[in-house]
Amino acid sequence: MIPIELNKRQELILQIVKDNGPITGESIADRLNLTRATLRPDLAILTMAGYLDARPRVGYFYTGKTGAQLLSEKIKKIQVKDYQSIPVVVDENVSVYDAICTMFLEDVGTLFVVNKEANLVGVLSRKDLLRASLGKQELTSIPVNIIMTRMPNITVCKREDLLIDVAKWLIDKQIDAVPVIKETEKGLEVVGRLTKTNMTKALVDLGNDEML
Amino acid sequence: MIPIELNKRQELILQIVKDNGPITGESIADRLNLTRATLRPDLAILTMAGYLDARPRVGYFYTGKTGAQLLSEKIKKIQVKDYQSIPVVVDENVSVYDAICTMFLEDVGTLFVVNKEANLVGVLSRKDLLRASLGKQELTSIPVNIIMTRMPNITVCKREDLLIDVAKWLIDKQIDAVPVIKETEKGLEVVGRLTKTNMTKALVDLGNDEML
Known part of the structure; x- marks a missing residue:
């Protein structure tokens, strides 16, 4: 092109x-x-x-x-699955302290919280964890499901969604990451993670001739 | 185009x-x-x-x-100043607790630390503050200059730098934001902030026909 x-x-x-x-x-x-x-x-x-x-x-x-328009049509063909990362999940009953440790160990900015059927029930951002850490309570005694963002306030996307649409959600809703989900009979299975880092990579690839 | x-x-x-x-x-x-x-x-x-x-x-x-190559040449013409945000700075002597509060009040993910001449001396990410909050020390008693990333470990950019170059630094160095600086006789004046959010906006603009 x-x-x-x-x-x-x-x-x-x-x-x-x-x-x-x-x-x-x-x-x-x-x-x-x-x-x-x-x-x-x-x-x-x-x-x-x-x-x-x-x-x-x-x-x-x-x-x-x-x-x-004709150029942006090309960009509008990029799908979530072309750039998604591996999700990092924690159980809804782990403590805020353990969640923070997981965040550091896995080096991610957002954790997804799942129930015992491994379905998505919440999202934890660095901001959520930082806010909790300011409180007076012992971090080892608060479960993450007290402080997480929960349905229906979670924005999700699917592998086939357009990258550019999710990029707009990240900006408009002021969030750092969106879980990539697959709908099953039991609920929402978390299959990926799409972040502003992925968006930055897409921009770099565009500049590097690696996309079109 | x-x-x-x-x-x-x-x-x-x-x-x-x-x-x-x-x-x-x-x-x-x-x-x-x-x-x-x-x-x-x-x-x-x-x-x-x-x-x-x-x-x-x-x-x-x-x-x-x-x-x-010809397409990416267009993308390679976008400069930092086309997308930079307003920087949020704190004095190097404020406490970690106050820095966290500033981060929430200003709703940013990265703070820049300045000395009394208002020159850049450090960078504080949410990750830095979260790590500090896990420690046993009282957050109100630790000054930010104890935990901040300091020169020469800070990546900086200028208004005229190319957006795509800074996007690569964000990915390669695994950082969330870069201060936009102006060199003066006294040191580095902080004039802007360039984040993965700005990169995501650039991508959205490309998809929205607003750039070329």
């Missing part, structure tokens, strides 16, 4: 087709006082780039897509 | 120019048993897209750039 910039004549053609399409190549050439042969490269570029589409005996018509 | 995909003939032309360039349009047409007129749209596309360049009386030559 390559980005190209339109020249003035191509912009003009685009405007003519936008206003008058479907329109034949000949009619476009007439309006510009040019020959069809002169216009051929421009029409080829506009069609290849996805701005215009052409049908035999009908002519050129405008697809309604802007250049940036 | 629009992304386009090359057809087989264009790939072939690219290969011919790569192997034989500089080469005239006529010679390319000869090799393909086509007329120059037939090739004109393809050559126009390849030149506009940046794959080929042409000089009068010399002919076409290969620029050495792949499609993905």
